[in-house]
Amino acid sequence: MTQPTPAGGPTPEGRDATVPLPAAAGGGPVSHAIFRLARLHRMHAGQLLRPLGLHPGQELVMMQLWELGAQRQSDLVRLLDSDAATMTRTVQRLEQAGFVRRRPDPTDRRASLVEPTPASQALRHEVERVWTQLEDLVAADLSADERTDARHTLERLEHNLAQAAADPDRAADARP
Amino acid sequence: MTQPTPAGGPTPEGRDATVPLPAAAGGGPVSHAIFRLARLHRMHAGQLLRPLGLHPGQELVMMQLWELGAQRQSDLVRLLDSDAATMTRTVQRLEQAGFVRRRPDPTDRRASLVEPTPASQALRHEVERVWTQLEDLVAADLSADERTDARHTLERLEHNLAQAAADPDRAADARP
């Protein structure tokens, strides 16, 4: 695949000399911050979700189903930008837990439709409450404007990564 | 039901940035953004790291060791804010891969010291390159100031979560 060859645009030393070096300490400040934030966030989500019998990630699937109704697995994969193999197993576990049901797609015998069970409706409020709570936790001291701002920042970073994924060339020479 | 527009949100256009983010509307925009960003970020890290024979997370351990020298596992856990059990197995795998060595701590027979092998030094450049690359990817179109800004935002969110973890009372009051 794309070997990130520095072809054409080397000169890695153009950086500002203020930072001693890019090792662990200053390696990738933003990257590192993302990493740490994500782990903390996931941890909190897990703790809030556990009493509900859900694991982090499963709630996203349920939210899609509650909102959109029955979906094929491939649709869920696309909606959540997830992985087919992961989805298979996540759905299996949700099915086993009684939160979803699967039935064959009448129009395509390869596919199966996943739908939330009536029983899962009880969960819905809980999950929404948990997500509101998590939001209030993570953005505790932010004003509405600041939250919007934060969201834009996150989305901008996400957009950059998505761009790079779609367009490996730009990835290789990322350097203003 | 499927009202694609979040109720009440002064969501200013600006969408299209990335994938449809349908559900979860009203749930937790910031939370959801964190989730998605984290996954993309991890994915990119994984792809860049794979040719080096490292899995995401392992490079952080190596960076600490390169920078600080031999460390006890418990120190690594504290430095990376990780989990003891995870660290045990990560170190085992790094050891098996020949990147680290373990020897008993002479001053504490419970502890073991982890140190990078000479062979791992070859990796160091590669890892640093990868992190620089990842940083340039994720912050591709951000100015230096904006990067600092982004980092502050991320750290602020992280701080909020850390606060809530340390102080469960505040967490509990996140509701009417």
Next chain:
DNA sequence: GGTGGTTACCTGCTCGAACAAGTAAACCCC
């Protein structure tokens, strides 16, 4: 009506992450 390619899903694998439970050494205090 075959043939070849795509799509949908499943299974096996490795890995980080987190929880639980256990062992052993170190430490603290009476």
Next chain:
DNA sequence: GGGGTTTACTTGTTCGAGCAGGTAACCACC
């Protein structure tokens, strides 16, 4: 110095995530 606690690490488990490989159904085209 004995008893209880804390600390350091290990192992077992479950889960999401991702890669690789496999099967079956679908589809387009000849």
